[in-house]
Amino acid sequence: MVGRGWLTWASPDQPSVANPSRLSCPHSAAAAIKIASPIRTIIAPIERTSLFEPPCTAPFAVLLLQNKSARMILSQYAVEYPVDRLEIQDADGTKRRHEAIAAALEAALSESRLKPGDRLPTVRALARHLGVSGASVAAAYELLGRRGLTRGEVGRGTFVSHGSLAGGGSADEPRRRAGEPGEAVRVPWRRALLRSTVSRIEAAHPDAVDCAAGHPDAALLPLALLRRCYGDALASLTHRDLQYAGAEPVGVFADAVAGRLRADGVPARAEDVVVATSSLQLIDLLLGVLSLDERAPLVAVEQPGYPTTHDSVDRHGWRPIAVDVDSEGMEPDSLDSALAAGARLVVFTPRAQNPTGASWTAQRHADLADVLARHPQAIVVEDDHAAGVVDAGPCSLASDERVRDRVVHIRSFSKAIAPDLRITAALVPPSLRAAILEEKSAADGWTSRLSQRAVALMLKDASLNAVLAEACHVYERRRRAASVPLQTPELAATGAMLQPARSGLNLWITLPRGADQAAVLERAAAYGVVVAPGEPFYVSRGHRDAIRFTVGAVGEEAAADAATSLARAILSTTTTRTRVDPV
Secondary structure, eight states: OOSTTEEEEOOTTSOOOOOTTOEEEOSOHHHHHHHHGGGGGGEEEOOOOTTSOTTOOOOEEEEOOSOHHHHHHHHHHOEEOSSOHHHHHTSOSSSOHHHHHHHHHHHHHHTTSSOTTOBOOOHHHHHHHHTOOHHHHHHHHHHHHHTTSEEEETTTEEEEOTTSOTTSOOTTSOEEETTEEEEEEOOOOHHHHHHHHHHHHHHHOTTSEEOSSOOOOGGGSOHHHHHHHHHHHHHTOOGGGGSOOOSSOOHHHHHHHHHHHHHTTOOOOGGGEEEESOHHHHHHHHHHHHTTSOSOOEEEEEESOOHHHHHHHHHTTOEEEEEEEETTEEOHHHHHHHHHTTOOEEEEOSSSOTTTOOOOOHHHHHHHHHHHHTOTTOEEEEEETTTTSSOOOOOOGGGSTTTGGGEEEEEEOTTTTOGGGOOEEEEOOHHHHHHHHHHHHHHHSOOOHHHHHHHHHHHHOTHHHHHHHHHHHHHHHHHHHHHGGGSOHHHHHTTOEEEOOOSSSEEEEEOOTTOOHHHHHHHHHHHTEEOEESGGGSSSTTOOSEEEEEOTTSOHHHHHHHHHHHHHHHHHHHHHHHHHSOO
16 A cells, blocks of 8 residues: 555645545644544654655655544544645646646536535645646646636635535536426626636736726716715614615605606606616526526527626526627627527617617618517517716617517616716516515615615716717717727738627727637737737637727727737738638
């Protein structure tokens, strides 16, 4: 039994490595003797052998006998590692070091040696245990995170995701919801991939311009008006207003929202308004309500589309069906196919679609209404997330009587007023409103009434329109400035294509066929701009053929310069690939 069942001891800063039992102790030899004194009979000082590779400084080993007391004492001090050096060394040579580590950890998960919720060793500890660099372990953890198998928590460490596949299977396969054998649940991965990729590139290129985050420009938010309206709301505050509340919106808020919606051509009544913290919460609430239905949980979503929405669909156990998007939004034929396949819910963006900037035309609005009229089983969710800072245009199918009674229209104030408000309104048909309010009450009770009153005052203030119109024009100028270098004949000759953006903060660039998305991201950062990878905006993995460029945080001139850097990165990586890979 060479080496099997042995616990090796090492100095505090040099954990043991050659240990098939995957146990090592970060204590000194003296501490080891003290710890083991109650079971002194099983302690055996031995001479240094090949079993103990440097940096082991204490030639002691403990035979793990079938002794309950011994195991109890050792378990208090031993650190269990999910993989050992032999598993890494035994790799077949086709994997890089970090890939071999990730594969070993994934094997530990599939064999139930790791379980959802388990905390992984620190990067430093596992690196020393395996005798590899910290960079290799960090890269392995990042790879597992992109696969949805682990999650990082600031200040706490890296944990096995509760959505991971303990007990076998591939990370890309659906798993079963506990207690619901027939329902497939997919691991949400898109937002984590987007965040980890951008964070890594930003850390390596701290001076690069940020055109990856989809945030509005803080300087364009109506701060002075917000201060004044909050002041007026505070002045009217009573002791009763400080109490607990229900999920129903405040009356003045519902009235103000309904008025804004009617001004946009949406037939709205105050009694149909619901308030929540975000568009995502409203979608979550609706998914929770509809999940009580026993029919197959299929939902039609935009592709490319908003990663957080797609992740939410996965998290609730629904199966997303990708619907193609062009410059005018969802394509009617593609939507018709998804509904014919059984989709019960449609989630789309009428204006400033993320990531493409697509917006409905009057004709597209009519065509989509015709499709939905043929499928009366489908409930419609419209996420008008950029209302107020987008060009005017049709924004809701609720204006069509054929589908009005199954349209949930979400109106967010994050892009127009402030993301930190955490207030979003929705127009909800009577058939769903009571159930959604019940879900809201169970989720977080209510939304701040003080904030509702402040927003209501803003929505009724005549000066708000001018502020929003100016922001809309600024974003339009930035989009146009960034579009010019991304539409040159030289770039078009490579096969790269900029999708026309009708409104919003984003531009969507399809890369040349065969282009290396990762190489484009890295080269663009080296040239001075950080952009977002396209893969997280798709329903399934493997779509590495696009880039999202955001103008929210950069001025007009900076947007043009950043887009020029991106174009240069696409050209240089495409030229390199063409030269290296013969036809």
